[in-house]
Amino acid sequence: MKEAIEQIKAELAALKAKTAAEAEEARVKYLGKNGKVTKLFDDFRSIAPEMKREFGQKLNELKKAATAKIEQLKEEVSSSGEVEASGNDLSMPGDRLPLGSRHPVSIVRQQIVDIFRKFGYDVAEGPEIEDDFHVFEALNFPPNHPARDMQDTFFVSAGHENPLLLRTHTSSIQVRTMLSQKPPIRVICPGRVFRNEAISARAHCIFHQVEGLYVDKGVTFADLKQAILLFAREMFGPDANIRMRPSYFPFTEPSSEVDVSCNICHGEGCNICKGSGWLEILGCGMVDPNVLKACGIDPNVYSGFAFGMGIERIAMLKWQVNDLRHYFENDIRFLKEFETSVEV
Ligand code: PHE
Numbered sequence: 001m002k003e004a005i006e007q008i009k010a011e012l013a014a015l016k017a018k019t020a021a022e023a024e025e026a027r028v029k030y031l032g033k034n035g036k037v038t039k040l041f042d043d044f045r046s047i048a049p050e051m052k053r054e055f056g057q058k059l060n061e062l063k064k065a066a067t068a069k070i071e072q073l074k075e076e077v078s079s080s081g082e083v084e085a086s087g088n089d090l091s092m093p094g095d096r097l098p099l100g101s102r103h104p105v106s107i108v109r110q111q112i113v114d115i116f117r118k119f120g121y122d123v124a125e126g127p128e129i130e131d132d133f134h135v136f137e138a139l140n141f142p143p144n145h146p147a148r149d150m151q152d153t154f155f156v157s158a159g160h161e162n163p164l165l166l167r168t169h170t171s172s173i174q175v176r177t178m179l180s181q182k183p184p185i186r187v188i189c190p191g192r193v194f195r196n197e198a199i200s201a202r203a204h205c206i207f208h209q210v211e212g213l214y215v216d217k218g219v220t221f222a223d224l225k226q227a228i229l230l231f232a233r234e235m236f237g238p239d240a241n242i243r244m245r246p247s248y249f250p251f252t253e254p255s256s257e258v259d260v261s262c263n264i265c266h267g268e269g270c271n272i273c274k275g276s277g278w279l280e281i282l283g284c285g286m287v288d289p290n291v292l293k294a295c296g297i298d299p300n301v302y303s304g305f306a307f308g309m310g311i312e313r314i315a316m317l318k319w320q321v322n323d324l325r326h327y328f329e330n331d332i333r334f335l336k337e338f339e340t341s342v343e344v
Helices: 004-015 020-031 037-045 050-088 104-118 173-179 221-238 289-294 312-321 332-338
Strands: 095-100 130-132 156-157 164-166 183-193 206-216 242-249 250-263 278-287 303-310 342-343
Touching: 004 037, 004 050, 004 312, 020 037, 020 050, 020 303, 037 050, 104 206, 104 221, 104 312, 104 332, 173 183, 173 289, 173 303, 173 312, 206 312, 221 250, 221 278, 221 303, 221 312, 250 303, 278 289, 278 312, 289 332, 289 342, 303 312
Parallel strands: none
Antiparallel strands: 095 342, 130 164, 156 164, 183 206, 206 303, 242 250, 250 278, 278 303
16 A cells, blocks of 8 residues: 555656646546545555554545645646637737717716716706696696697696696706705706607707706895806806896796807807807796795795706707707717727
8 A cells, every 4th residue: 555655646746737628637537436546545444453543644645635736737727728728819909899888968967967066966856757736836837838738748647637747847856855855955956858849950859957956045146147157167168158048937037048158169150059159058047936835935034046958958069969869869870979998
């Protein structure tokens, strides 16, 4: 037995493997069911009891050494031999895999959210399927307002007092926020909205908005103007200017539409701004006291402003996209313009 142990030791020391298969073969040869080392353990049962101690120890050492050697062989082939044998050249450059890109609407949405987050606004969200109360009634829409007509709004269930409908603006989230929180309130509400419009280069039945709401004691129109100006400069650059034109929304009084100075011609007049030097970006105003009342806020104590903008419109101005439909058609040639790629 002594010789057998020495013999195997010598064999193990000289053992080599080029591939994983060879390393496995070696394992079977020595440590497998009928392997040489395993066999010695069988023989060990029949040797004289007084020799068991000495050989037992030796055998255990041998098994340990064989296991370690084969582990070592396996490691070597997995890190080098096999790759070389496979003919793969590890120094070749990697394949460029195009990463799916973020949609331009998502990019701009995130930019708008980031800007207002910096100003201390929280993000609020709400359901796309809304009811008449949150989309119209609480927002001071008179009962016969045209927006409540089937022509303009997609109804989910009509014919009763508070019908379900697809929200036509994210102002409904402002109503939900005012009903559930006490002032001071400062939120922006991004989301998808739906209007029953014919699809064209300038209109779509689905688009995205970000609306904002600020309610506290002593909020004035000057605060609104300042917030919009700061936003415009963050979004369109430090030279951007705004101008406010009187407008009308049922839920704000006074109301205004805001133009930003054209960032393409810088006021000189181009075909994007149609020669005027200004681009319309959003609607806004002071929250109508009736809206505050409908949402359980005392208009004698609190005042607030609200604003709302279309994300697609801001993205169109930013990247000079001239047709709204591009955003919804998923044409790979259009989406690729916003693509990034990484090497893997
Ligand atoms: N909700 C208005 C719209 O969808 C935008 C708006 C929001 C205007 C808040 C004024 C104040 O057109």
